[in-house]
Amino acid sequence: xxxxxxxxxxxxxxxxxxxxxxxxxxxxxxxxxxxxxxxxxxxxxxxxxxxxxxxxxxxxxxxxxxxxxxxxxxxxxxxxxxxxxxxxxxxxxxxxxxxxxxxxxxxxxxxxxxxxxxxxxxxxxxxxxxxxxxxxxxxxxxxxxxxxxxxxxxxxxxxxxxxxxxxxxxxxxxxxxxxxxxxxxxxxxxxxxxxxxxxxxxxxxxxxxxxxxxxxxxxxxxxxxxxxxxxxxxxxxxxxxxxxxxxxxxxxxxxxxxxxxxxxxxxxxxxxxxxxxxxxxxxxxxxxxxxxxxxxxxxxxxxxxxxxxxxxxxxxxxxxxxxxxxxxxxxxxxxxxxxxxxxx
Amino acid sequence: xxxxxxxxxxxxxxxxxxxxxxxxxxxxxxxxxxxxxxxxxxxxxxxxxxxxxxxxxxxxxxxxxxxxxxxxxxxxxxxxxxxxxxxxxxxxxxxxxxxxxxxxxxxxxxxxxxxxxxxxxxxxxxxxxxxxxxxxxxxxxxxxxxxxxxxxxxxxxxxxxxxxxxxxxxxxxxxxxxxxxxxxxxxxxxxxxxxxxxxxxxxxxxxxxxxxxxxxxxxxxxxxxxxxxxxxxxxxxxxxxxxxxxxxxxxxxxxxxxxxxxxxxxxxxxxxxxxxxxxxxxxxxxxxxxxxxxxxxxxxxxxxxxxxxxxxxxxxxxxxxxxxxxxxxxxxxxxxxxxxxxxx
Numbered sequence: 001x002x003x004x005x006x007x008x009x010x011x012x013x014x015x016x017x018x019x020x021x022x023x024x025x026x027x028x029x030x031x032x033x034x035x036x037x038x039x040x041x042x043x044x045x046x047x048x049x050x051x052x053x054x055x056x057x058x059x060x061x062x063x064x065x066x067x068x069x070x071x072x073x074x075x076x077x078x079x080x081x082x083x084x085x086x087x088x089x090x091x092x093x094x095x096x097x098x099x100x101x102x103x104x105x106x107x108x109x110x111x112x113x114x115x116x117x118x119x120x121x122x123x124x125x126x127x128x129x130x131x132x133x134x135x136x137x138x139x140x141x142x143x144x145x146x147x148x149x150x151x152x153x154x155x156x157x158x159x160x161x162x163x164x165x166x167x168x169x170x171x172x173x174x175x176x177x178x179x180x181x182x183x184x185x186x187x188x189x190x191x192x193x194x195x196x197x198x199x200x201x202x203x204x205x206x207x208x209x210x211x212x213x214x215x216x217x218x219x220x221x222x223x224x225x226x227x228x229x230x231x232x233x234x235x236x237x238x239x240x241x242x243x244x245x246x247x248x249x250x251x252x253x254x255x256x257x258x259x260x261x262x263x264x265x266x267x268x269x270x271x272x273x274x275x276x277x278x279x280x281x282x283x284x285x286x287x288x289x290x291x292x293x294x295x296x297x298x299x300x301x302x303x304x305x306x307x308x309x310x311x312x313x314x315x316x317x318x319x320x321x322x323x324x325x326x327x328x329x330x331x332x333x334x335x336x337x338x339x340x341x342x343x344x
Numbered sequence: 345x346x347x348x349x350x351x352x353x354x355x356x357x358x359x360x361x362x363x364x365x366x367x368x369x370x371x372x373x374x375x376x377x378x379x380x381x382x383x384x385x386x387x388x389x390x391x392x393x394x395x396x397x398x399x400x401x402x403x404x405x406x407x408x409x410x411x412x413x414x415x416x417x418x419x420x421x422x423x424x425x426x427x428x429x430x431x432x433x434x435x436x437x438x439x440x441x442x443x444x445x446x447x448x449x450x451x452x453x454x455x456x457x458x459x460x461x462x463x464x465x466x467x468x469x470x471x472x473x474x475x476x477x478x479x480x481x482x483x484x485x486x487x488x489x490x491x492x493x494x495x496x497x498x499x500x501x502x503x504x505x506x507x508x509x510x511x512x513x514x515x516x517x518x519x520x521x522x523x524x525x526x527x528x529x530x531x532x533x534x535x536x537x538x539x540x541x542x543x544x545x546x547x548x549x550x551x552x553x554x555x556x557x558x559x560x561x562x563x564x565x566x567x568x569x570x571x572x573x574x575x576x577x578x579x580x581x582x583x584x585x586x587x588x589x590x591x592x593x594x595x596x597x598x599x600x601x602x603x604x605x606x607x608x609x610x611x612x613x614x615x616x617x618x619x620x621x622x623x624x625x626x627x628x629x630x631x632x633x634x635x636x637x638x639x640x641x642x643x644x645x646x647x648x649x650x651x652x653x654x655x656x657x658x659x660x661x662x663x664x665x666x667x668x669x670x671x672x673x674x675x676x677x678x679x680x681x682x683x684x685x686x687x688x
Contacts, residue, residue, distance in 0.1 A: 283679075285674055285677050285678075294660070297658035297660065298658060298682060299659075299660045300662070302661070302667060303663055303667045303674075304662060304663065304664060309660065311655075314640070314642060315641055315642045315643075316638070316642070316644065316653065316655050316660050317644045318645045320646075330644070333629050334644065338642060
């Protein structure tokens, strides 16, 4: 049977001051009327049922995420005892599925994506699941770049594997010049949409991931606390995909965006005639290419371009769109009591 | 005896969203810890006592101004029944003084100025009063320009009159090129600090100000409502000073600023190392030459220059310092219920 694992850790501090532990990025309606995480689960309709959709998050965020996902069995929200990057989280959730369904194949995705074309997303995800079931590989989905983004990881495809490709190499967060070269050479954005069979995933971790290998028996015994205590944090990309010889990439075009910062709202929302995105009561006069998110009052912007203005929780943030992805540099310079709980 | 008349009409809509009818510009601590109007009255200490200091304002603003001026007898706050520009207001207040003191000489000033050097202000005001008492002229005080300001009126001085000068002509709100020429030619800013004897003022109005002349008997009968109904609105500059043959100008250097917009706070407040002025809880990071006024929460500005950010009454305003003097153009484009009561 097909399962889905939705990674939903992290507060989303690039969405400060709106995002908090009680209201992390994933439950914000950043790309429409619904929380991102609810869009992520509903997008799987017809591919994976909510009963087989698992969500992995931190303990602090569990209540907010369960509240945002009334269609999901409460037991499907797995709360990590400690944050340990993505490989342990996915090993836990994959083991959780395998214990109920030894033939499980797993689709792994993130809670906080924007997807423009849900049907194309489902078709691509289905193709990735079919590939891993047929070829005994572990798959990632690559999106064709629409800009030389320096904040993403890239996949350089290798030889063909049916309609998919082998993975030649990964390149994480390139410089601008490298990104332009990668785009010109046909590299793909590494979306983080992965697929594997539980059986092959276990085998690959045992082969390539010493950070997790010796801890796996704790999962077999149903003791995730002991597992998380025993692992060393490592990402799924570094811990598995960059080491495996069975990696494959499926190309997908479904208007993917990781909604990584306030500036991303310019890509995932409808803009006004001047290219602005405004959420909440706002008046933008003589203003262009700007983002306004106004929660606890009214925001008026007059005569500025390329700015981000956020009003929430008694705090106003005013910055430039080009600095929004680096918001953590700002938070590092603010008093901790103003910033509150930090997250990924 | 010497009297003072403080003009305190107008809400100060260039200080939206902070200024309102209940809290007009004059009662805001825009240039220090005290309301501007209180600084204006206290600045007269030793020159004119509070008992002989009159304040003219609109009916809506009377309560806020009395509350800000506990040292002033309540009866000294004169509430205009209708707004009719400055000449009727000053005629009323001058008549009010003359009825108690036929030999009154009157100093007229505005409630919302910044003055860097209070002692120099008093010395200049005293010189203007002495001049009008000695020479039977009506006087204005001209400040030596420190920049080619286009928002002010200018006075071109004429022949000498003791240590003062006659007035050759006025030039209201010049273009930038005209302002530069006026500064180069030794013209002075028209501060609006005036002095006259009540007797000479009455004579000049009767000679030159048909907008007021026939209404003066209403003041003699103590009926300001009939007076304001009968006058035609006209400013003291146009209605008296530009028409009189007895005008004189006293030069003063006391660091005068009319605190005309949010951007003026950059001149009248101490700046931080990056040239910013912040009032209220604010954090400015990578930001320069900007003004932040934060009343109902915390404001964070990151990576911007020359901006104005104001947070008050559930409204955030974000604009550029160079647009702050034109804030009324913005207010014209906002919903009336957001703007509230408008004023001068």
